[in-house]
Amino acid sequence: MLKLNDVTLKYGSDYGVQGITMSLELGKIYGVLGRNGSGKTSLLSMISSFRQATSGSIMLNDQALFENEALTPMISFHYTKDQSYETRKLSKLLDEAAAFYPYFDKEYALQLTKTFKLSLNKKIYKMSKGMQSAVEAVIGLASRSPITIFDEVYLGMDAPTRTKFYKELLNDHTNHPRTILISTHLVSEMDFLFEEIIMIDHGKLLLHESNDDIISKGFSLTGEAAAVDHLTQGLSVLNTDQLGPTKSAMVFGSLSDELMQEAREADIEIGSVSLQDLFIHLTDNDREEE
Numbered sequence: 001m002l003k004l005n006d007v008t009l010k011y012g013s014d015y016g017v018q019g020i021t022m023s024l025e026l027g028k029i030y031g032v033l034g035r036n037g038s039g040k041t042s043l044l045s046m047i048s049s050f051r052q053a054t055s056g057s058i059m060l061n062d063q064a065l066f067e068n069e070a071l072t073p074m075i076s077f078h079y080t081k082d083q084s085y086e087t088r089k090l091s092k093l094l095d096e097a098a099a100f101y102p103y104f105d106k107e108y109a110l111q112l113t114k115t116f117k118l119s120l121n122k123k124i125y126k127m128s129k130g131m132q133s134a135v136e137a138v139i140g141l142a143s144r145s146p147i148t149i150f151d152e153v154y155l156g157m158d159a160p161t162r163t164k165f166y167k168e169l170l171n172d173h174t175n176h177p178r179t180i181l182i183s184t185h186l187v188s189e190m191d192f193l194f195e196e197i198i199m200i201d202h203g204k205l206l207l208h209e210s211n212d213d214i215i216s217k218g219f220s221l222t223g224e225a226a227a228v229d230h231l232t233q234g235l236s237v238l239n240t241d242q243l244g245p246t247k248s249a250m251v252f253g254s255l256s257d258e259l260m261q262e263a264r265e266a267d268i269e270i271g272s273v274s275l276q277d278l279f280i281h282l283t284d285n286d287r288e289e290e
């Protein structure tokens with residue numbers, strides 16, 4: 001178990017994240033979702049011991065994580081770096097990754113360079129942004145760290161490359177189960193990867209639930225406007241759209257059997273809602289930037 005208890009990170013007087021408490025079961029793939037500046041990187045950088053929490057505790061298997069020499073080798077943090085000064089060749093970088101990450105599989109890394117069409121003889125700074133991201137993805141996958149963190153590592157990758165990354169990630173997770181945390185804005189494209197969702201909003205934990213549970217709580221009610229309004233009274237309505245006399249309401253919560261019956265009788269159609277739509281509307285609040 002990875003347990004966070006009331007974790008806060010401050011940058012001077014500003015909050016990166018605030019009072020986050022959650023327990024993560026090991027072995028799953030987690031999607032860390034949040035809008036720009038919501039605190040995803042702040043959270044992930046503390047889990048990877050890149051930053052120390054200002055307050056609160058982060059425990060892995062009941063031991064404090066920060067600078068714990070026995071635990072930190074189990075975790076790797078991958079993000080798209082500025083590689084303008086990285087003059088090493090990919091082959092050298094992989095040799096160094098193999099020496100650095102205790103669970104690194106060099107053979108798999110070499111296989112991945114072929115999958116992503118990366119040249120081992122090419123210097124990193126001479127690669128395109130998408131290729132540099134693919135290099136980070138290769139190192140992250142081949143690290144096989146028991147807790148592997150990808151912080152928006154797809155940046156700059158084109159759609160076919162991202163698709164290869166998702167496929168590799170799922171395949172390799174099946175063959176070598178481990179905990180993977182992936183932060184993203186590309187919710188509709190990546191939702192199939194996630195077993196659990198961690199949604200962050202304004203530095204706070206908005207929700208942490210299984211992907212299936214979240215999806216089962218989102219539904220749309222579409223029909224005659226007055227009937228939809230009547231039916232949604234007292235429910236958590238995230239969004240409404242109206243076209244002429246027809247209204248559609250996006251609701252988050254559970255729909256009782258009585259309400260379902262009422263909907264049928266009022267000719268109201270009950271539909272499902274995607275994770276992306278739920279994400280957009282659950283985090284839809286205008287932020288005052290200072």
Ligand SMILES: Nc1ncnc2c1ncn2[C@@H]1O[C@H](COP(=O)(O)OP(=O)(O)OP(=O)(O)O)[C@@H](O)[C@H]1O
Nearest residue numbers: 011014015016034035036037038039040041042043
């Ligand atoms: N080094 C820093 N110094 C001061 N404030 C920071 C620093 N890094 C992040 N912040 C602030 O902390 C908050 C959370 O930022 P963070 O980078 O964790 O968000 P994010 O969800 O990863 O954003 P994005 O999706 O845009 O990458 C933001 O208000 C941001 O301005």
